Amino acid sequence: MNIVIYATKDGLRTLYTTNEELAYLIAEERRSGANNDNSLGQSVYTIAFTINDSVYTKYMIVKDSQRSNALGFIAFSLLINNNKTLKGEEIINVLDELSKTYTDNYIKNNYLNRGEKNLIKEEWNFVGDILNKYKEQDKTQKNEELHSGTKDAAILYYKNEGDLREYFDKPFQEEYSAYKQVFLVSEDLKENPKNPLTVLSNSGIELKDIDLKNEYYYIKNYDPSKGILISANGKERSDRKNNNCIRSKWQVEISYSKDERCFWPIQPKGTLSNPDSEIYKYLELNKNNNQINIKYDAFNNPEPKIKTITIEIKDRKGNFIDDAEIQIGTKPWEKISGHRYECTFSGEDLIKTFHISIKKGDYSGKIDLIPVNQTGNVDLILQEHINVSFIVIDDIGIVNDYNIQIRNQQGDLFSTSKEPKFIGEDIDKSYDITILSNKYERKSFPYCPAKDENSKLVNLKFKQLTENSKEEKYELVIDDKFGKRSFKNKSIGKYVMIKPNFGCDANFGYEFIEWKYQEQSSKDYDGYYEAIFEKSWYNNKWSWIGSIALLVIVAFTLIFNLSVSDNPQSPNVFPEYIQNYVQGDSLILDTLKNYKQEFEKQKPDVQEKSQSIYDWFMGLEKQNDSTEYNGWKDNMKSIEDAINKRNLINDKKFKELIKLDYSSEQHNIETAIKNIDSSKYKEISNKLGNVNNKTLSEIAVAINEILKPKESSNDSESQVKQQEKKTEQIKETQIINREEQPQTPQKQTTKISSVKNEEIIQYLKGGELKKNKLEDYKKNSTDSKLRRSIDIVLKIWELGKNNTTYHSAQQSCNNDQNLKDSELNKILKNINEKEKREALDYAGLKNADDILKNLKRKL
Secondary structure (H helix, E strand, O other): EEEEEEEEEEEEEEEEOOOOOHHHOOOOEEEEOOOHHHHOOOOOEEEEEOOOOOEEEEEEEEOOOOOOEEEEEEEEEEEEEEOOEHHHHHHHHHHHHHHHHHHHHHHEEEEEEHHOOOOOOOHHHHHHHHHHHOOOEEEOOOOOOOOOOOOOOOOEEEEOOHHHHHHOOOOOOOHHOOOOEEEEEEHHOOOOOOOOOOOOOOOEOOOOOOOOOEEEEEEEEOOHHOEEEEEOOEEEEEEOOOOEEOOOOOOOOOOOOOOOOEEEOOOOOEEOOOOOOOHHHOOOEEEEOEEEEEEEEHHOOOOEEEEEEEEEEEOOOOEOOOOOEEEEEEOOOOOOOOEEEEEEHHHHHHOOOOEEEEEEEEEEEEEOOOHHHHHOOHHHHHEEEEEEEEEEOOOOOOOOOOEEEEEOHHHHHHEEOOOOOOEEHHHOOOOEEEEEOOOOOEEEEEEOOOOOOOOEEOOOOOOOOOOOOOOEEEEEEOOOOOOOOOEEEEOOEEOOOOOOOOOOEEEEEEEEEEEEEEEOOOOOOOEEEEEEEEEEEHHHHHHHHHHHHHHHHHHOOOHHHHHHOOOOOOOOOOOOHHHHOOOOOOOOOHHHHHHHHHHOOOOOOOEEEEOOOHHHHHHHOOEEHHHHHHHHHHHHHHHHHHHHHHHHHHHHHHHHOOOOOHHHHHHHHHHHOOOOOOOHHHHHHHOOOOOOOOOOOHHHHHHHHHHOOOOOOHHHHHHHHHHHHHEEEEHHHHHHHHHHHHHOHHHHHHHHHHHHHHHHHHHHOOOOOEHHHHHHHHHHOOOOHHHHHHHHHHHHHHHHOOOOOHHHHHHHOOOOOOOOHHHHHHHHHHHHHHHHHOOOOOOOOOOOOHHHHHHHHHH
């Protein structure tokens, strides 16, 4: 406990305190400025709160002898920590004893300092003596932590000393929290001139409905994971500080739903003050420490919902079927009386799937039922099942060795079973049945399960035997001067039944050509096949002479070249796929820049020429050889020219573009630009928009479309279709032009294939990846590894499906030789790093034109 005593003695000052910091908080001016000597000698009590303490004060109206007998007050404040408690009666006693002792010694006729002008020094030993008589207790009950507000003091009138004690017994009332303090004034002073509130500052607001019986209780064991909602006084409660309080007279509502599809929600209402309230089934009140415990076990068995479903049994024509049997799940079969059956489901069974089977004779039916989803009755249609058998016989008896084909009227195969099953509507249909056997003639007949007999008798007839013609034989004739009677060192027979599908081993100097059929020459054979041979080239003297002459020419050529240069440089090779690209229709800037970077690595050094034998003999000086460098420089310029051309196209600099040269594949864009009138450059530029990722042909089509005279809106749809058709025709023409370029046999084909593969690899590694182009590459490529690389990229459009993620896509790229160093792999790696910090979606990928652009936006 702490004491602060302050008064208007020679001005406002603290007279005594057990704690200076608390005195600084408590000792404030309380006078309103009004003069009313009628209140002299009257007293009033107050309740206030600091962060850690509740403050109880007694004010007495007195005069300040040292300040011209000005009307003032003296205040005695008792501070009790929030974790401690003292009875209301004891609080009043402490304040009364402090005020009485001080008054007896230092106040005379309501004048401070005994009415004297000279300061009288007080002795304060009496304070400790009084406090030692009272001992505060540890608080067993938890209270809401109240802090005094900022509004001027409120007023609370009490009827008698008993009421005053009760207010001090229960000081923590939330109605007090808005005010700096609450004056507790005897009801006798209400509207009385002696009321001390006429000279003490206050708000004039009277608190009338303070219900001290509305006890405070606090939720102790709230667990939000249980899904139980508790509200009191219209506010949801929890175990959080300042949110766990429920007063005894507040309306409490509890709400819990285990699963609304299966169980009725638990929604009791009531007050803690009513012991018969239904909320006590779920809450336990401990009045000794004013705590509320939630009885979680009480929520385990909510009332189940019940649903009855009627099943009506019918055939496919709508006729009721009586006295069938039913099986629900794995339960035993049960006989149904009549054609209706009622199934009752409750609780969690309402959301389960039940397999229901019903049968009667040749009829049966099944249905899967989830009770909660079912509205109204269930019509369970039983389908008739007929198993048809065929008795197949011949003139002797039963035939088992046969096959059967059953086809519907459309000719589609229905079954090949010897005991076919017909269900429902199939029973009324007609079929064509065919019995097949090696020994018997083919037997076909129509059959309808609903009309024809079961079992069906089928009589087969034996096949009529005919005399076989003589087998033909052909002699094999081989001249041993040219060949051997063997093929791959395996012996060849004297004759064959058909033309040989094998060759014949030739003697040295000869090559086997073919087996040639000759007319019959022997009565033992129907003809013969003769092995035809030709001389090999080395079995010809003129071939030898030509070969020797060729060797001599080659030797002289090598000697001459060696005399010209001892260390000839290999010329710098300009990759054909780059050459094709810079002269092609795409000219995508990122790809061109990648090609330039790649070709820069091939830059050769200018080297010193090696002297030939002739140069040395003539005494000529050594010279530098810049041939390879000049070739590289020319090729690099073609790449840079393509980059410049693309930049001018992207910037729509038509005036500069007219002056450039164009390849045959770029003829469309050249023609389109030349058709633009210089006065329309700006208009065309604005209408074209961003063309950075369009091919030259696509840009040309767009320019031509803008230049066209406007037509009626009725033709707009046909114009769009014609434009799309033209674009496709341009692309097809380019493909045809490339395909129709003259090619030499096999060697040239291999070279072009290699160049094409290199072009695809560079595209996969570059800064543009369009789905249509990738699919074209995949369609035209025969390289299985390259097609696999393209498949990896195409799967990026499908990210988010089948458990594919950015991480799995990057792993696939990292493990692929063609994609390991690609721009795609770099971007996916950066996305994976970002995804460690925040989740990234797959929005926009499915319909992406250029997948790299969409992936970059994720970063």
